[in-house]
Amino acid sequence: MRILHLGKYYAPQRGGIERHTQALAEACVQAGDAVAVLVHRAPGNWRRAHDVIAGVEVRRAGCIAAPVYTPLSPSFPFELARALREFSPDLLHLHLPNPSCFAVLASPAARRLPWLVHWHADVPPDAPDWRLRLGYRFYRPFERALLARAAAVIATSQPYFEASRALQPWHAKVHVVPLGIDEAGPAAPRPELWPATSGLRLLAVGRLGRYKGFDVLVEALASTPDASLLLVGDGECALELRALARARGVDARIAFAGDVDDATLETAYAGADAFVLPSLDRGEAFGLVLLEAMRAGLPVVASAIPGSGVGFVVADGESGLLVAPGDRVALAAALARLHDPGLRMRLGDAGRERWLARFTLARSVHAVRELYAAAGSSGALRSSG
Numbered sequence: 001m002r003i004l005h006l007g008k009y010y011a012p013q014r015g016g017i018e019r020h021t022q023a024l025a026e027a028c029v030q031a032g033d034a035v036a037v038l039v040h041r042a043p044g045n046w047r048r049a050h051d052v053i054a055g056v057e058v059r060r061a062g063c064i065a066a067p068v069y070t071p072l073s074p075s076f077p078f079e080l081a082r083a084l085r086e087f088s089p090d091l092l093h094l095h096l097p098n099p100s101c102f103a104v105l106a107s108p109a110a111r112r113l114p115w116l117v118h119w120h121a122d123v124p125p126d127a128p129d130w131r132l133r134l135g136y137r138f139y140r141p142f143e144r145a146l147l148a149r150a151a152a153v154i155a156t157s158q159p160y161f162e163a164s165r166a167l168q169p170w171h172a173k174v175h176v177v178p179l180g181i182d183e184a185g186p187a188a189p190r191p192e193l194w195p196a197t198s199g200l201r202l203l204a205v206g207r208l209g210r211y212k213g214f215d216v217l218v219e220a221l222a223s224t225p226d227a228s229l230l231l232v233g234d235g236e237c238a239l240e241l242r243a244l245a246r247a248r249g250v251d252a253r254i255a256f257a258g259d260v261d262d263a264t265l266e267t268a269y270a271g272a273d274a275f276v277l278p279s280l281d282r283g284e285a286f287g288l289v290l291l292e293a294m295r296a297g298l299p300v301v302a303s304a305i306p307g308s309g310v311g312f313v314v315a316d317g318e319s320g321l322l323v324a325p326g327d328r329v330a331l332a333a334a335l336a337r338l339h340d341p342g343l344r345m346r347l348g349d350a351g352r353e354r355w356l357a358r359f360t361l362a363r364s365v366h367a368v369r370e371l372y373a374a375a376g377s378s379g380a381l382r383s384s385g
Contacts, residue, residue: 001372003028004089005037006080006101008071010058013042014259015207016288017095017120020179022056027182027365029055033372036087038079040071040100048079059083061100068131070099077103084109090376091116094146097123102142105149114151114375116368119174121285122164128210140166151375154368156286156309163282163307175371178312180364181291181355187263189271195255196228200339203272203298205265208235211283213303215244216328217276222248223332226339229276230268232257269296274338277302277310280325284308294319294355299347301334313359319351 005025009018025035036057041049046062061079064072073079080103083089092110094101095118104110123136123143143166147153153174155161161174194201202221206212214231218241221229231241231254238256245251260268269275275293277284277300286309293300294313300320302310314320321337323330338344 001091001376002034002087002089003036003091003093003372004083004087005035005039005093005095006098006104007037007039007095008098008100009042010037010039010060011053016179016286019288021095022053023181023361024365024368025056026054027361028369031365031369033369034087036083036089038076038083040066040073040076043071048075057087068129068135070135073100076100077106080104080107080110089113091372093118093372094150095120096143096146097121097139099139099142102146105142105145111149115146115149116371116375117147117150117153119153119155119161119164119167122166122282124282144169152371154371157312159307159312160282160285160309175367177364177367177371178309178359179286179288179291180359180361181288181295182361184266184269184292184295187266187270190267191271193255193257193264193268193271194228194230196253199226199228200224200335201271201273202227202229202276202335203232203268203274203293204229204276204278205232205268205289205292206277206279208233208237208241209283210237211280212237213278213280213326214241216280216326216331217278218244218248218250218254219328220278220331220335221250221253223328224335227335228253228255230255230257230272232260232265232268234258265292269293269298272296272298273344274299274301274335276300276331276335278325278331279303279305279308279310281305282308284310286310287313290314290320291355291359294351294359297348297352299338299344300351301331301338315350315354318347319354320347 038059040063041060043063043066049060061073061076092115147170154177275298290313303325304322316322321334
């Protein structure tokens with residue numbers, strides 16, 4: 001088939017959605033499909049771009065800015081029309097949340113095609129940021145229209161689907177397809193990435209945003225002696241986290257690595273003793289980094305977020321330890337337990353087995369391509385209008 005993905009960003013820009021979209025697109029190319037993606041350039045880049053990465057045709061619309069994580073691209077509808085005309089897809093794969101995807105609603109050419117909506121996360125109507133709450137009032141009617149027209153909707157976990165108020169009216173067309181990742185190449189551990197040469201080496205990876213809960217991890221580290229942290233990622237809370245680390249007297253035990261390339265990230269997984277994901281709310285819809293840690297055989301400590309996919313990925317007490325979100329005391333106690341090498345080995349081995357059994361890229365791609373085939377061949381999957 002000829003598949004056109006619509007998303008926010010694509011490599012080299014990194015994030016869980018971007019990494020999954022790239023892996024899925026490249027796997028479909030290897031399976032014989034023709035694949036293109038239409039995304040945005042990094043904010044501040046106004047000119048369109050067009051290149052090919054690993055057989056995937058990558059079209060990038062200019063982007064003025066990205067307030068509240070939302071790319072602003074007046075040219076996106078025109079680039080959509082160009083992609084539909086030049087690439088001539090059989091099917092559209094829309095990755096939400098992303099207001100630019102609403103351009104398909106006004107496109108007769110797009111409306112003649114089946115759509116798959118990949119529901120990566122809700123836009124929470126009760127978000128702490130007032131701009132998100134206000135914006136969702138305008139976003140929601142278009143979101144409903146998109147879901148009504150979709151041939152199928154992909155949710156990444158059963159718990160997230162069940163907790164999503166936005167998806168409930170479309171229960172019959174929702175298919176749960178967990179994210180997946182492929183095996184990684186060999187990587188040599190680099191203990192020097194951590195600021196201390198002895199003790200428990202903790203790794204955390206993600207955007208340094210408020211919902212990620214890295215401030216709770218810094219607080220917990222203050223109560224976890226003989227441990228150091230490598231924090232990979234950048235974001236709006238970077239300066240605050242550095243200041244908090246100094247105030248709590250743990251700055252000498254934390255290495256703020258910023259954004260790193262894939263090779264460095266793999267060496268970080270190879271050199272860590274444990275992985276930590278202290279996110280606070282359902283903004284952490286799945287946690288692709290959890291799969292990366294499990295693939296590396298690392299024990300995981302993560303937040304037991306109600307209605308999130310985190311507890312779907314990590315089996316508490318079997319492949320990792322789950323703690324209440326925002327509870328620095330519970331998080332510190334879980335980290336202290338991981339000083340036991342036997343426990344680390346048991347959880348890490350079980351986590352890798354769980355990844356192999358449930359969360360490989362091959363399983364995810366197979367399920368998505370079955371939906372492609374059904375949407376492309378069965379008029380019953382297509383909504384009217």
